[in-house]
Amino acid sequence: MGRLGVVDPSSYSQPDLITTEHSALNWKVDFGATKIQGSVLHRFKVLTANLDKILLDVRDINVTNATLLAGGTMPSMILGQKLTLELPSGTAKGSLNVRIDYETSSSASGLQWLNPTQTLGKEHPYMFSQCQAIHARSVIPCQDTPAVKFTYDATVEHPSELTALMSALIDKKEPGKTLFKQEVPIPAYLVAIAIGKLVSRPLGENSSVWAEEAIVDACAEEFSETATMLKTASELCGPYVWKQYDLLVMPPSFPFGGMENPCLTFVTPTLLAGDKSLADVVAHEIAHSWTGNLVTNKNFEHFWLNEGFTVFVESKIVGRMQGAKELDFKMLSNLTDLQECIRTQLNKTPELTKLVVDLSNCGPDDAFSSVPYIKGSTFLRYLEDLFGGPTVFEPFLRDYLKKYAYKSIETKDFQSALYDYFIDTDKKDKLSAVDWDLWLKSEGMPPVIPNFDESLANVTKELASLWSSKSVAELADSAEIKKTISIHQLIDFLGKLIESKDIVDLNESKINLLESTYNLKSSKNAEVRFRLNRLIIRARLIKRLDEILEFANSNFRMKFCRPIYRDLAGWPEAKPAAIRNFANVKDQMMAVCSHAIEKDLGLK
Numbered sequence: 273m274g275r276l277g278v279v280d281p282s283s284y285s286q287p288d289l290i291t292t293e294h295s296a297l298n299w300k301v302d303f304g305a306t307k308i309q310g311s312v313l314h315r316f317k318v319l320t321a322n323l324d325k326i327l328l329d330v331r332d333i334n335v336t337n338a339t340l341l342a343g344g345t346m347p348s349m350i351l352g353q354k355l356t357l358e359l360p361s362g363t364a365k366g367s368l369n370v371r372i373d374y375e376t377s378s379s380a381s382g383l384q385w386l387n388p389t390q391t392l393g394k395e396h397p398y399m400f401s402q403c404q405a406i407h408a409r410s411v412i413p414c415q416d417t418p419a420v421k422f423t424y425d426a427t428v429e430h431p432s433e434l435t436a437l438m439s440a441l442i443d444k445k446e447p448g449k450t451l452f453k454q455e456v457p458i459p460a461y462l463v464a465i466a467i468g469k470l471v472s473r474p475l476g477e478n479s480s481v482w483a484e485e486a487i488v489d490a491c492a493e494e495f496s497e498t499a500t501m502l503k504t505a506s507e508l509c510g511p512y513v514w515k516q517y518d519l520l521v522m523p524p525s526f527p528f529g530g531m532e533n534p535c536l537t538f539v540t541p542t543l544l545a546g547d548k549s550l551a552d553v554v555a556h557e558i559a560h561s562w563t564g565n566l567v568t569n570k571n572f573e574h575f576w577l578n579e580g581f582t583v584f585v586e587s588k589i590v591g592r593m594q595g596a597k598e599l600d601f602k603m604l605s606n607l608t609d610l611q612e613c614i615r616t617q618l619n620k621t622p623e624l625t626k627l628v629v630d631l632s633n634c635g636p637d638d639a640f641s642s643v644p645y646i647k648g649s650t651f652l653r654y655l656e657d658l659f660g661g662p663t664v665f666e667p668f669l670r671d672y673l674k675k676y677a678y679k680s681i682e683t684k685d686f687q688s689a690l691y692d693y694f695i696d697t698d699k700k701d702k703l704s705a706v707d708w709d710l711w712l713k714s715e716g717m718p719p720v721i722p723n724f725d726e727s728l729a730n731v732t733k734e735l736a737s738l739w740s741s742k743s744v745a746e747l748a749d750s751a752e753i754k755k756t757i758s759i760h761q762l763i764d765f766l767g768k769l770i771e772s773k774d775i776v777d778l779n780e781s782k783i784n785l786l787e788s789t790y791n792l793k794s795s796k797n798a799e800v801r802f803r804l805n806r807l808i809i810r811a812r813l814i815k816r817l818d819e820i821l822e823f824a825n826s827n828f829r830m831k832f833c834r835p836i837y838r839d840l841a842g843w844p845e846a847k848p849a850a851i852r853n854f855a856n857v858k859d860q861m862m863a864v865c866s867h868a869i870e871k872d873l874g875l876k
């Protein structure tokens with residue numbers, strides 16, 4: 273790929289020379305052709321005199337016409353990975369409007385189209401977008417870089433029996449046409465749309481949950497803590513500027529746990545555990561309303577500024593609601609997952625275990641892992657402890673968020689915020705204690721593990737060591753395994769067991785004992801089912817392969833299906849069936865997911 277731009281290696285669009293201020297979208301959503309047809313009218317601000325061309329990011333977009341509205345001649349276009357709009361010589365600094373007529377491809381990487389049979393209601397089609405990191409360019413010819421933030425409005429024509437939602441406020445609703453407005457500037461990756469047979473239930477004053485009718489009441493119950501989470505987050509981070517906070521519970525093919533689309537978080541239905549135990553993903557997405565959506569990474573090399581901060585705030589929300597021990601347990605549990613990710617997903621690309629990565633020759637989707645999330649939040653907790661704990665660090669966090677709200681920043685901006693805040697205080701000696709290079713540039717696990725409260729994690733550590741070191745007969749006699757543990761401890765314990773180097777007697781009887789001891793067979797919790805399936809694979813129980821594949825087909829959240837396929841790829845007896853299964857279902861996956869699994873299965 274090479275280093276394309278100084279500001280963002282993943283974009284052609286030269287945000288140092290020109291920036292988008294506002295985009296007006298006019299879309300006809302064609303479910304028959306699985307395409308969006310229409311136009312975008314960009315209002316650009318030209319930052320340099322005599323700019324000769326505008327470069328926009330595009331992927332699989334068919335541009336039919338482009339018009340410079342503010343004088344000048346018709347630009348010519350060269351389509352490819354970049355759309356070049358040539359400007360008349362002598363173009364001055366200032367405002368410039370360009371309208372582009374276009375249609376998306378039916379295989380646009382940022383869109384998914386479901387036919388009625390793939391929905392719960394089975395009667396109506398559904399479509400949705402997922403633009404992070406750089407898929408907005410398959411939906412809109414645009415400056416697809418988080419260095420550029422713009423407001424947008426949209427007029428969307430769609431089948432009148434369906435509801436259209438966007439990452440914006442609804443401005444007007446007519447039969448078959450919905451108008452939207454996002455008045456807070458956002459990066460292109462936060463433009464989002466979903467259209468389906470959707471209904472809503474209220475969650476709070478400015479908050480509702482949307483889903484298909486069959487599950488909407490269960491969703492309202494599962495996410496009933498949303499308003500409390502929002503309030504807690506605002507107390508921590510400052511005023512909530514987006515006016516509305518809605519959740520949309522997506523079809524199972526949604527590839528992520530949640531996506532922080534402004535005004536309308538998208539969440540996976542795999543959070544519906546029936547006991548609110550997985551609702552911390554909502555706390556995470558709410559936290560993004562500040563960390564990520566208001567203060568945004570300038571490019572995806574600094575993704576930890578979005579995700580590390582978000583996990584840090586998420587864990588504080590959880591801590592405020594469930595107590596300090598739960599907070600620390602969550603941070604420690606995350607470290608178990610990070611260990612697994614470094615050992616498996618990133619074992620051939622250790623450079624991607626750095627907090628700040630080099631994306632000159634790597635697409636953001638390929639670099640994605642839990643490192644920015646967990647190493648990033650561990651770094652912030654380390655800094656919090658170093659500077660004197662939450663009473664000192666939380667006021668700094670608010671100051672940082674206020675200082676960079678509405679901006680796009682790099683890691684050095686965070687460094688300077690920390691220096692500016694503490695340099696004239698009695699904490700200034702702590703600034704020189706931070707080994708920035710060690711934290712930002714070294715590979716592997718975090719260089720320092722903070723002093724977390726280990727009381728909840730010790731229980732799971734002991735259980736994992738018991739289950740890995742004892743035989744089935746010894747375990748059956750042990751009183752230890754009969755002790756009650758929380759659902760979060762169960763998830764963490766299973767994760768630790770997966771991470772155990774040796775598991776004595778890992779066979780059918782041990783899996784049976786595990787299942788009966790913790791009622792795993794009846795568990796609706798996707799995190800539990802995911803880990804259990806991985807243990808069944810590790811136990812090489814070939815007769816349970818159908819069950820494993822059934823789980824892999826029940827949702828296409830990459831966090832779950834990728835490790836399952838990776839594990840199956842390492843099991844020669846099961847690999848052919850895994851490949852066959854993948855071939856049967858891959859068309860139901862988003863491109864980001866099917867491409868990743870092709871790699872996991874060694875098909876690419």
Ligand SMILES: CC/C=C\C/C=C\C[C@@H](O)/C=C/C=C/C=C\[C@@H](O)CCCC(=O)O
Binds near residue numbers: 531638641
């Ligand atoms: C260092 C990595 C650089 C760039 C990666 C950025 C984006 C990659 C892309 O694949 C999109 C990611 C979107 C993530 C959305 C939500 C996550 O928080 C979900 C985490 C996993 C899960 O819970 O399912």
Ligand SMILES: [Zn+2]
Binds near residue numbers: 556560578579582
């Ligand atoms: Zn996130």
